[in-house]
Amino acid sequence: MRIVRTVAELRETVGAHRAAGRRIGLVPTMGALHEGHLSLIRAARAGSDVVVVSVFVNPTQFDDPADLAAYPRAEDADVALAASAGADLVFAPEAPELYPSGYATTVTVTGPVTETLEGAERGRGHFDGVATVVAKLLVAVAPDAAWFGAKDAQQVVVVRRVVADLGLPVRIEVGPTVREPDGLAMSSRNVRLSPDDRVRALALSRALRAVQGAADDGADAATARDAGLKELATAGVAPEYLALADPDTLEPVATLDRPALALVAARVGEVRLIDNLLIDPFGAR
C-alpha cells in the first residue's frame, strides 16, 4: 500500500497505470473509514485495476469550525482498512496541497439541488466545498469511475451535476448505505455518540422505515411523513428536516405516485446525523 501526499506524485503514479491501460477507480473519503467506505472500496476493487482511496477532511465543506475540529481522524487505521478492502494507493494530502496560497476558485452548483435540505441547514458553502473538492480530486486522479455512498444522497446528486456540467470524463457509481445490525446508518460521526445517544440515534432509521410502512399501507405523502415524525418525537429527537423528495432533483414530492427519497437529518446529543431511504409506493420490498 502506497501513501501519496502530493498531486504531482499522485499524477505520476496513476498516470503510469493509465498509460499501461489499467482502469483507475477512486473512492473519495474524509477518512475515519467504516464498513460503508469499505464496501465502496470493495466495489471499486471489483470494477477497476487500480483503486485509489483519497483521505482528506475537506475544510471548505464544514460550515462549523467546531464540527471540523471534532471530525474523527485516524490515518494509520484508515490505511490498514483501505488496504484490507483492496485499495492500492491512499492519497492523503495536507490542506495546502489542495488549497494553495492565494486559492480563490470555487465550483458552485445552484438551484434546489444545493439550496434545500443539507444546503438549507448547513449553509450553501457546504455544497460549494463538496463540489469544489470533488472536482479537484476527479481532476487530480482522473479515474475511470468514482464511488460514492448512497447515505450522502444529496452529495451524490450534486456530484452527478458537477460531472455532467463540467464534462468530467468519469463514471459515478453509488454504493448502498451500510447499516449496523440495529439499523443505524454507518457514519464516521457515530463514534462520537454517547451510549444513550447511540440508542436514541436509532430513531432516524426507524422514522424512515415508518415512512416506508405508511407508504406501503397506501398513505399519502403527508401522512407517511407524519408517521416518521412520530417515531422521532417518541425518541425525543427533533429533526432538522424529514422530507420526501425526488431522487434525481431533490425537489419536494407531495404525492406518492412514484419513487421518492425520504431524507432525515437530526442532531442527537452533540452529533449531527443524516439518513435516507428510497420509498417505492408500488415496489415489492
Next chain:
Amino acid sequence: MRIVRTVAELRETVGAHRAAGRRIGLVPTMGALHEGHLSLIRAARAGSDVVVVSVFVNPTQFDDPADLAAYPRAEDADVALAASAGADLVFAPEAPELYPSGYATTVTVTGPVTETLEGAERGRGHFDGVATVVAKLLVAVAPDAAWFGAKDAQQVVVVRRVVADLGLPVRIEVGPTVREPDGLAMSSRNVRLSPDDRVRALALSRALRAVQGAADDGADAATARDAGLKELATAGVAPEYLALADPDTLEPVATLDRPALALVAARVGEVRLIDNLLIDPFGAR
C-alpha cells in the same frame, strides 16, 4: 482540417492523438479570428503536435444580450484562417453541447482578480462565464498547453488562477497583443467600428503609450495615469477605467517602483474596447 461539434467526438479524436504520444495544444477563441488569434495558433503549432482551435461564442460571459447578439460570427472564414495558421482541428460546438439541459454548475474566482476593472464594469458574471467555459474546454480537450492573448490581461490572470486552484494539468501560454500598423489592438469587435470611431479608437493605445512615456520620464503613477487620461479626453473618449495594476494580482499600483500593467477600457461609439501595456519604469524599450 476537421470540424468537430461534440465533446464525445472531440475526446475520441484528441484521445487517439494523446495515446500516440502527441502533444496537444489548444487555442480557445470566440471565433471572428484575426491576426491576434492566428499568432496564437502559430505559437501552438510550434509548441504542439496537434493543434485544436475552439470556436465558441460563450453566452455565459456576456452580461449584455445585445453585445452577445452583435458579436461577429464567421465560421467558414474562421475555419479557413485557423487551417492557414496550422490548426489540425476546430471544435465548434452549439451552446447546448457545453451547457446541457439542467446545467447548474459555475466555476467562480473570487477576490480582486475578478471584482475590479472588467469585473466591475461588466459584472462579476462575466468572469464566472470565462472561468466556467475555460475549465470546461480544458477538461474536454485535456491539452498539454493552451494559448491565450495578452490583450485580455485580466482573463489571463483568471485562467491562471482557475488552472492553479483546480489543479488542471495544463501549461498556460500567453501570446503578445497584436496591433494594427497604427497601434490599435486587434479585436473581433473592431469590425463594428464606424470609420470615424476607428480613428477615435486609436486613443486607447495612445493613452497607454502616454502612460509609458510619462513613466519613462520618471513620473509617479498618478501623473503617468493623468498623461493617459489626457490622450483619451483629447479624442473625446470617456474611459470606463484607466488603471495601473499589479500584473499578477491586478491589485492597484500606487507607486511605479516595479513593473505595472496599464489597462484601459472605453466605449467608442457602440463598441466596447480594451487594451493594456506592461509599464516597466526601469526597463529599456
